[in-house]
Amino acid sequence: MTATVQALGLTKVYSGQTVVDGIELAVFPGECFGLLGPNGAGKTTTLRMLLGQTPPDAGSLTVLNHRIPEDARDMRARVGLVPQQDNLDPDFTVLENLRVYASYFGLSGPALQRRIDELLGFVQLEAKAQAGISTLSGGMKRRLTLARALINQPDLLILDEPTTGLDPQARQIIWQRLRSLLAQGRTLILTTHYMEEAERLCDRVAIMDHGRILACGSPHALIKQYIEPHVLEVYGPEVETWQEDVARQHARRTERVGETVFCYAEDEGALLDDLRRRPQLRFMHRPGNLEDVFLILTGRELRE
Amino acid sequence: MNHTLPTISLRWIPVWRRNFLVWRKLIGPALLGNFGEPLLYLLALGYGLGSFVGEVGGLSYSVFLAAGIVCGSAMNTATFEGLYSAYTRMAHQQTWGGMLATPLSVDDIVLGEMIWAGTKSLLSAAPILLVAALLGLVHGWAALWVLPVVLLAGVCFGALALVVTALAKSYDFFLYYFTLIVTPMFLFSGVFFPLDGMPMAVQWGAQVLPLTHAIAIVRPLMTGQPLPHLLPHLLVLLGYGAVAFYLAIGLLRRRLLA
Numbered sequence: 001m002t003a004t005v006q007a008l009g010l011t012k013v014y015s016g017q018t019v020v021d022g023i024e025l026a027v028f029p030g031e032c033f034g035l036l037g038p039n040g041a042g043k044t045t046t047l048r049m050l051l052g053q054t055p056p057d058a059g060s061l062t063v064l065n066h067r068i069p070e071d072a073r074d075m076r077a078r079v080g081l082v083p084q085q086d087n088l089d090p091d092f093t094v095l096e097n098l099r100v101y102a103s104y105f106g107l108s109g110p111a112l113q114r115r116i117d118e119l120l121g122f123v124q125l126e127a128k129a130q131a132g133i134s135t136l137s138g139g140m141k142r143r144l145t146l147a148r149a150l151i152n153q154p155d156l157l158i159l160d161e162p163t164t165g166l167d168p169q170a171r172q173i174i175w176q177r178l179r180s181l182l183a184q185g186r187t188l189i190l191t192t193h194y195m196e197e198a199e200r201l202c203d204r205v206a207i208m209d210h211g212r213i214l215a216c217g218s219p220h221a222l223i224k225q226y227i228e229p230h231v232l233e234v235y236g237p238e239v240e241t242w243q244e245d246v247a248r249q250h251a252r253r254t255e256r257v258g259e260t261v262f263c264y265a266e267d268e269g270a271l272l273d274d275l276r277r278r279p280q281l282r283f284m285h286r287p288g289n290l291e292d293v294f295l296i297l298t299g300r301e302l303r304e
Numbered sequence: 305m306n307h308t309l310p311t312i313s314l315r316w317i318p319v320w321r322r323n324f325l326v327w328r329k330l331i332g333p334a335l336l337g338n339f340g341e342p343l344l345y346l347l348a349l350g351y352g353l354g355s356f357v358g359e360v361g362g363l364s365y366s367v368f369l370a371a372g373i374v375c376g377s378a379m380n381t382a383t384f385e386g387l388y389s390a391y392t393r394m395a396h397q398q399t400w401g402g403m404l405a406t407p408l409s410v411d412d413i414v415l416g417e418m419i420w421a422g423t424k425s426l427l428s429a430a431p432i433l434l435v436a437a438l439l440g441l442v443h444g445w446a447a448l449w450v451l452p453v454v455l456l457a458g459v460c461f462g463a464l465a466l467v468v469t470a471l472a473k474s475y476d477f478f479l480y481y482f483t484l485i486v487t488p489m490f491l492f493s494g495v496f497f498p499l500d501g502m503p504m505a506v507q508w509g510a511q512v513l514p515l516t517h518a519i520a521i522v523r524p525l526m527t528g529q530p531l532p533h534l535l536p537h538l539l540v541l542l543g544y545g546a547v548a549f550y551l552a553i554g555l556l557r558r559r560l561l562a
């Protein structure tokens with residue numbers, strides 16, 4: 001199977017700083033691929049290179065069988081983009097935004113009108129067709145941007161933080177729409193800071209930091225590889241002492257973050273028995289998840 | 305800077321059309337401004353000042369001034385469009401960023417914006433020409449040839465403005481261009497007074513300014529005087545336009561595709 005995106009040694013340097021550092025990527029047709037990483041990891045820069053919006057300083061890149069950046073124009077005719085920052089045209093209504101954007105692809109006529117009606121239905125904005133952009137909520141703007149990205153029936157859809165800043169309902173609608181796009185056989189590449197989103201939607205994820213890919217695989221496989229089956233989050237008075245005296249004996253790894261102790265264990269029995277005898281400590285017992293993987297790989301310090 | 309030659313294709317049309325559709329939404333105030341302002345200039349300066357000045361180079365001052373106002377307005381309109389409006393689309397609205405996710409390229413955007421700036425010049429100069437004709441300040445039908453000349457001049461001034469926009473970090477930067485280039489050009493290209501009376505150095509200096517050459521073509525067309533050096537004047541405008549186009553594309557490729 002030929003990959004939809006194939007990047008080898010992809011590198012970008014900004015004023016002496018290597019922000020994408022020789023990454024290898026392969027995204028296959030019909031899959032949803034997630035690019036995860038802290039602020040400044042190089043996600044957006046990677047996507048801009050894929051789109052031919054900035055030339056790589058090293059490496060080779062093929063998208064939909066087009067060499068990038070040389071052949072980017074033809075590739076972009078078959079790709080849709082939901083950018084990190086909304087760039088809807090504030091001078092136009094919802095409908096005009098779609099029509100004008102379609103004209104950039106050379107699309108017009110009755111077939112386009114049918115497509116627009118269909119897309120407005122798809123993102124549930126039929127009632128807003130004549131509305132100005134400034135009257136839309138954040139969720140509506142994001143849905144319009146999604147509809148706009150689909151105007152050319154793209155084979156590959158690239159979404160840079162599609163749900164950042166949205167409320168839970170708005171996020172659910174986007175998830176549902178993305179899932180139905182996957183069901184139509186389109187290929188999706190998305191970035192997100194929400195691990196739950198990546199775990200739900202993505203067939204495979206790559207975790208990036210400082211321009212490098214630290215791990216790549218299905219969320220399930222990564223969790224299995226990096227995280228013990230049981231995670232206990234414990235907090236309460238003198239939890240530090242408990243961590244030293246008890247947790248270290250029964251958990252393979254423990255870690256304190258703020259007022260919470262995280263215990264990663266193969267077997268939860270002994271820890272649970274002990275905790276039941278200490279009512280002053282409160283705890284939550286859960287399976288390992290992608291967020292645990294993310295934090296193990298990228299550390300817990302704050303990024304600026 | 306990326307030095308590959310500009311790719312020229314018809315893909316500038318959707319860029320131009322987007323701007324035209326926005327303009328059409330505000331057509332009322334736009335046309336009022338286009339008709340109202342030059343009318344005021346022609347009445348206040350042409351008749352007011354004209355009654356002191358009398359004849360200029362064998363023409364009544366109003367007739368002399370009308371051609372200057374047509375060209376000055378074409379320059380100001382295209383410059384404003386290529387600076388403030390284009391910068392807004394580039395930096396604040398990310399309109400160009402949106403276009404660059406489609407098959408459009410920086411070259412298409414620059415060409416579309418340039419031709420749009422020329423179109424705006426036309427939209428502002430044509431009403432002035434009409435007003436001047438109604439006031440009896442235009443000699444004959446040959447004056448219609450002014451329109452393509454104004455379009456060319458507008459494209460040229462639009463391209464020059466896009467070069468400045470490509471270098472700008474904020475709107476404040478444009479004041480340099482206005483103070484150092486646009487305003488002196490407006491005053492010393494023969495809009496308000498003929499250059500013959502000026503010191504030789506100023507006369508020669510004025511030959512460097514594209515507006516001088518636009519006026520040198522437009523004034524004879526409007527007044528019915530002979531127009532002996534059409535081709536050199538056109539070539540100066542074309543030359544400025546071509547060089548600015550090339551520079552704007554190079555600078556904007558570097559800026560937008562960083």
Ligand SMILES: Nc1ncnc2c1ncn2[C@@H]1O[C@H](COP(=O)(O)OP(=O)(O)OP(=O)(O)O)[C@@H](O)[C@H]1O
Binds near residue numbers: 044
């Ligand atoms: N045009 C540019 N010029 C200089 N530096 C840049 C440019 N674009 C990005 N950078 C730098 O490259 C690094 C990676 O930025 P990028 O936007 O790719 O990160 P990101 O993973 O998308 O982050 P976020 O999650 O905050 O969106 C950052 O340090 C950023 O400051």
Ligand SMILES: [Mg+2]
Binds near residue numbers: 043044045084160
């Ligand atoms: Mg980003």
